[in-house]
Amino acid sequence: MSSPRVIDFTAPGRVNLIGEHTDYSGGLVLPMAIPFHTTASLSEPADDHYHFTCGMFPTKRTIARDDRSTRVGDWSDYSVGVLRELQVLGIEVPPFHLHIEGNVPLGAGLSSSASVEVATAAALLHHAGAKLPVGEIALLAQRAENRYVGSPCGIMDQFVITAARAGHALLLNTRDLEYKLLPMNTGALAACSIVVVNSGVKHTVTAGSAYAERRKEVEEGQTLLRERFGVRDLGDAEMEQLDSVRAELSPESYKRCSHIITENARVKRAAAAMLAGDAAALGQVLQEGHVSYRDLFEASCEEVDFLVEVAGQQPGCFGARLTGGGFGGCVVNLVAKDAVEDFVAAVKAAYKQHWQIDAEVYLCEASDGAVAEHPEIATEEAPDERDLHAATAPPLERSARRVGHRFTAPHAASVAGTDRRHDRPHRAAV
Numbered sequence: 331m332s333s334p335r336v337i338d339f340t341a342p343g344r345v346n347l348i349g350e351h352t353d354y355s356g357g358l359v360l361p362m363a364i365p366f367h368t369t370a371s372l373s374e375p376a377d378d379h380y381h382f383t384c385g386m387f388p389t390k391r392t393i394a395r396d397d398r399s400t401r402v403g404d405w406s407d408y409s410v411g412v413l414r415e416l417q418v419l420g421i422e423v424p425p426f427h428l429h430i431e432g433n434v435p436l437g438a439g440l441s442s443s444a445s446v447e448v449a450t451a452a453a454l455l456h457h458a459g460a461k462l463p464v465g466e467i468a469l470l471a472q473r474a475e476n477r478y479v480g481s482p483c484g485i486m487d488q489f490v491i492t493a494a495r496a497g498h499a500l501l502l503n504t505r506d507l508e509y510k511l512l513p514m515n516t517g518a519l520a521a522c523s524i525v526v527v528n529s530g531v532k533h534t535v536t537a538g539s540a541y542a543e544r545r546k547e548v549e550e551g552q553t554l555l556r557e558r559f560g561v562r563d564l565g566d567a568e569m570e571q572l573d574s575v576r577a578e579l580s581p582e583s584y585k586r587c588s589h590i591i592t593e594n595a596r597v598k599r600a601a602a603a604m605l606a607g608d609a610a611a612l613g614q615v616l617q618e619g620h621v622s623y624r625d626l627f628e629a630s631c632e633e634v635d636f637l638v639e640v641a642g643q644q645p646g647c648f649g650a651r652l653t654g655g656g657f658g659g660c661v662v663n664l665v666a667k668d669a670v671e672d673f674v675a676a677v678k679a680a681y682k683q684h685w686q687i688d689a690e691v692y693l694c695e696a697s698d699g700a701v702a703e704h705p706e707i708a709t710e711e712a713p714d715e716r717d718l719h720a721a722t723a724p725p726l727e728r729s730a731r732r733v734g735h736r737f738t739a740p741h742a743a744s745v746a747g748t749d750r751r752h753d754r755p756h757r758a759a760v
């Protein structure tokens with residue numbers, strides 16, 4: 331008997347350079363895709379059902395084509411949620427067997443969930459012979475997580491995992507989903523690496539989690555600022571406006587909103603530093619971002635603060651901060667390439683000595699998102715090399731809603747010559 335034809339669809343993980351919790355209040359974020367992957371392997375089933383299996387977890391799931399049951403609380407919800415959202419759009423997906431494998435670290439703030447969602451979306455769109463605009467693929471994956479899985483996440487993860495390009499960070503306005511690709515090798519940044527250190531402390535973004543609580547506190551402030559000043563969302567608000575209503579807000583809400591408003595300003599500074607190739611300025615913004623995330627948003631933990639502090643003491647480290655949803659997970663560090671080896675050794679040794687935890691370390695090149703890997707699923711063409719090298723970036727507009735509209739930045743990086751699908755993060759050997 332011949333084995334069934336299997337087609338693989340991949341989606342990366344992501345690390346957020348800066349712009350934390352700004353993505354559900356019309357703010358700016360600056361993440362990049364990283365070369366960890368989820369692979370969704372698609373094959374024809376022997377029957378008329380949808381079959382879901384996974385290499386990382388033992389549970390399997392089979393559902394009928396007209397099944398509309400709710401989540402079951404395991405890994406399969408992320409894929410079934412995507413199927414559901416395609417059905418809501420009226421996209422008819424023929425029966426399939428979908429097998430998920432992946433190496434995105436789980437619960438580390440590197441978006442393993444969004445990676446599963448986007449890999450699934452790529453596979454099922456292909457299977458249905460359907461295409462969507464880039465932004466709609468990301469929004470569909472986000473809706474799967476919000477409505478089916480029940481996690482109140484924003485749009486950052488799904489968007490960057492869908493739309494990223496190798497060699498670039500992605501500056502996204504989460505209000506209208508306009509974005510710019512910013513080269514990561516301009517000026518002094520060419521001699522820097524993004525080093526991700528996993529604290530080993532697990533985080534979660536589910537309903538009822540600290541993430542959900544923070545989101546409520548942000549929304550409390552946003553609602554008041556809308557009423558008082560007619561701002562569209564916190565992405566439009568100024569600190570003076572927030573200060574003027576401080577007495578009417580809970581202390582928590584005031585602090586969370588202070589973080590968001592100042593974080594949006596930091597994202598702009600970070601983007602400018604990146605375009606200028608100024609590693610010192612970018613590192614400084616990361617460092618300030620951590621202080622705000624720790625003290626105003628109160629989303630850090632002792633282990634992570636320790637890692638950030640030790641990182642800041644190392645020669646060649648320009649800046650470090652907690653990345654992702656918070657309450658554990660990873661620290662993103664900007665480190666001079668020639669200092670990386672010593673940096674990794676020193677941070678790992680200090681962490682082990684203090685916490686008795688072996689920190690995993692990932693050296694991350696900015697990678698392609700799912701649409702660059704699978705252009706046939708999107709109605710827009712992914713930017714080609716010429717675009718990335720030649721385009722001039724207009725300002726990131728904040729007006730019209732243009733879902734998934736892309737601008738490329740000047741001085742773009744070379745993205746030539748790598749087999750990106752098979753790139754893997756380089757686990758530091760020290």
Ligand code: GLA
Nearest residue numbers: 350351483484485486654655
């Ligand atoms: C998680 C969520 C994102 C975003 C970040 C915090 O990763 O999934 O939408 O809110 O946390 O910046």
